[in-house]
Amino acid sequence: MLIRVATREVQVGMYVDAMEGAWIDNPFWRRSFLIKTEAELDRLRSSAIQHVTIDTTKGRGVTVIPEAERRRQVEAPAVIAPLPVERRKRRSGPQPDDLTQTIDRSKEHVIAMFQEARLGRAIDLEAVTPVVDDISVALQRDRAAFVKVTRLKMNNEYTYLHSIAVCALMVDLALHLGLPEAEVREIGAAGLLHDIGKVATPTTILDKAGQLGQDEWLVMRRHPSEGHAMLRKDATASRIALDVCLHHHERLDGSGYPERLKGDQISLHARIAAICDVYDAVTSVRPYKRPWSPHEALARMLEWEGHFDPDLLDAFIVNLGIQPLHALVRLNSNRLGIVLDGSADPYAPLVRTFYHVPDSRFLGIEDVDTTQDPVLRRERGDYWFPDRWPALLADVQAGIQPHEAPLLRAAGGR
Ligand SMILES: [Fe+2]
Structure with a gap:
């Protein structure tokens, strides 16, 4: 028989058939397994999983508490036991x-x-x-x-x-x-x-x-x-x-x-x-x-x-969210620039901006702290500046101010 129980009710000897919640919260390799040790029980109870389904044909069932004992438990003053250290930490982020x-x-x-x-x-x-x-x-x-x-x-x-x-x-x-x-x-x-x-x-x-x-x-x-x-x-x-x-x-x-x-x-x-x-x-x-x-x-x-x-x-x-060195990126301010090293935070690199997308014009080059003006995405240099991108990239890297008008592209992006 399959029974849904709260994680705190699970005991050694029970067979867990399924767990509720995201797999990343699941502290075990498999969704179905027998709880064999106290350590495994602790691991389950310390997880973010709130409920599981147990299979009583494969393991121990839920203990039925005699009515008198149940009443005594219900009537007893509530005592909030301190959570195990590990669980407190999980809850506090x-x-x-x-x-x-x-x-x-x-x-x-x-x-x-x-x-x-x-x-x-x-x-x-x-x-x-x-x-x-x-x-x-x-x-x-x-x-x-x-x-x-x-x-x-x-x-x-x-x-x-x-x-x-x-x-x-x-x-x-x-x-x-x-x-x-x-x-x-x-x-x-x-x-x-x-x-x-x-x-x-x-x-x-x-x-x-x-x-x-x-x-x-x-x-x-x-x-x-x-x-x-x-x-x-x-x-x-x-x-x-x-x-x-x-x-x-x-x-x-x-x-x-x-x-x-x-x-x-x-x-x-x-x-x-x-x-x-x-x-x-x-x-x-x-x-x-x-x-x-x-x-x-x-x-x-x-x-x-x-x-x-x-x-x-x-x-x-893309998944890492870190931009390659000298990649062309668009900032939140719609400026294009290339990624430089030099920032302590790889998720907020230093970016040398040189072009303004909405105005389709070059800007005076400026090294921008992207904690204030975040990187939106990587862009393709050969899309924005088809024939001159390699030379333009070399100039911007060297700190040389670009001055020619580029071949204009729609401001939509790559
Ligand atoms: Fe290796």
């Missing part, structure tokens, strides 16, 4: 401590998972799911803070934090693409596990500050195959996790590794992973290298023809 704790907790799980793999044991893939859920929830609450925290990576924890960041970026892009919930969660798990094969790569190579030598590169390039072999030890490894682990370094033009797959031979999931993996790697702050700013990273990734799926990269940029 995102807090920096909450985020740090989530990332620390996720990191511990990832470290334990990698340790198991290092010892040659099968990875417990069931343990991955709550970590993906934690990461997804933290990301949805405050994406900017999440990305900021995971950018800073010390050598000894780089791979773990990179796994967490790639998981988050992949979930975010998959949600943006409108993929089904179950698939999104598998994609998140795949992101968390994509570099598991690096446990077989010596730390002298992983943490090397300078360029890798030829032999070292050959060792490094084995990690997709090594990881794939590790995941296959667990019969429950999903097709997506296996695919992403093996193919996240493939490139559209066939110049990737390990199988030199081309074009459509590379799955959607592996293409998503390739973008998220590289973006996080090049923007990470590490002790021995200057990270690229998010703007610079996106601009360079757009230039690497044949590396990424261009449509997916566009979707990634």
